[in-house]
Amino acid sequence: MKNIAVIMGGYSSEYQISIKSGNVVYETLDRQKYRPYRIVITAERWFHLTDDHREIAVNRGDFSVEIDGETIFFDAVFNAIHGSPGEDGLLQAYFELLGIPQNSCNYYQAALTFNKRDLLAVLRPYGIKMAKSFYVNKGDVVDFEAIVDTVGLPCFVKPNKSGSSFGISKVKDKAALPEALEVAFAEDHEVLIESFLDGTEVSIGVLRIDGEVKALPITEIVSENDFFDYEAKYEGKSQEITPARISEELAEKVRAAAIKAYTILGMKGFSRSEFILVNDEPYMLEMNTIPGLTKESLIPQQAAVAGISLQDLFTNSIEDSMR
Structure with missing residues (x-):
């Protein structure tokens, strides 16, 4: 025992x-x-x-x-x-x-994926598509014109290192940028500002099962709010549809991109990657390496659709770590 x-x-x-x-x-x-x-x-x-x-x-x-x-x-x-x-x-x-x-993954992969800015910089050369972005550090003189010129409006203002959508704002007007930065800086001293991608949001889990990297079924996220924020994630203000209502061809592109990112980074344990689908192409937003495992969380939902019980999911994870 x-x-x-x-x-x-x-x-x-x-x-x-x-x-x-x-x-x-x-x-x-x-x-x-x-x-x-x-x-x-x-x-x-x-x-x-x-x-x-x-x-x-x-x-x-x-x-x-x-x-x-x-x-x-x-x-x-x-x-x-x-x-x-x-x-x-x-x-x-x-x-x-x-x-x-x-x-979970090793310390380097954890540090890298936790830093959205660095993660995207590492994956971009491998052909994984992503939104246009602009970075601001606490204390910088902020050029609001340059932000709008680079990413356009609306845009998302995010803490670089945080989860569960804490500190994220969707900004539709340049005048709202200072307040959005303040909210983000309350969570982290680095902020990532990204262009708004108008498309379907999906989430996909990737893990090792018996030593082989596999993708779980894809979840489509339909938020009642302006985006998949804390309320949408944890307070029922979203529909999470697994499997996602997308073509098999597009689903294969999402699976391939998620597995490619997992493999490039030398990951182990769980990952859950978020994508926006625009013109039948997946654009990566981020990768979580300690995804939520509450009853409402996406990885347990995806495992259930794949016919994997939570007990088997957790057993596999522990056994894989001790291999």
Whole structure:
């Protein structure tokens, strides 16, 4: 029986979503194979949360916990932390130094994909299509004319490193750009401004199953709001249709682009990539390496359509990490 640490929490605005994802993993893991432990990581402290709600400190020197006089070491880590330090490479590097397998991508890939700007710069030369973009760092003198000339209006203003659509604004008028930048800078000191792509938004999961890279069914996203924002993602303000209502020819282009990006980057674990389909071509927006695993999340929806239970999905992920 293997001891599995399910890590959740984190330092970002996505803390509560991560707790939800982590609890889904904790409740779903196969008790015939694994002995799971909830490990909550916050900026102040790391602790094991027991079923009777005791909080037991984690020894960060070797990532162990002492429960009723017994020291528990972990055979593998299931990472359910969205945002820092679980999605940006910090914990991946820590576990690599300790020699503990973890189920998400490695630290370099995590840091790269968490930085939308750098991810797109790496993938662009490989022919993966993407929106026009403009970058602003906190403290820069902002040339609003240059932004509009480069990306046009409407445009999207996004924190470079954040998830769950925190800090994103759709800007239709140049006068609204300063406020949108302020909202984005509340999440990150780097901001990415992208041209608006008028098309169908889709999301696709990619993972390794028995050592082979495979794509899950594609989800079409129809938001009731102006875009797929936090409300649309987590508060039911969207329709998520799996499989997407697109031609098989276009679906194959999306699968090929998602698998190509995953392979180019040398990924492992889950990824979930977002695309906008314009004139029968997929344009990549971003890649998430710790996608949501709540009941409302897209990867569980896609796995269900593929006939993969959540338990099998999580088992495959753990076994792949320990291979």
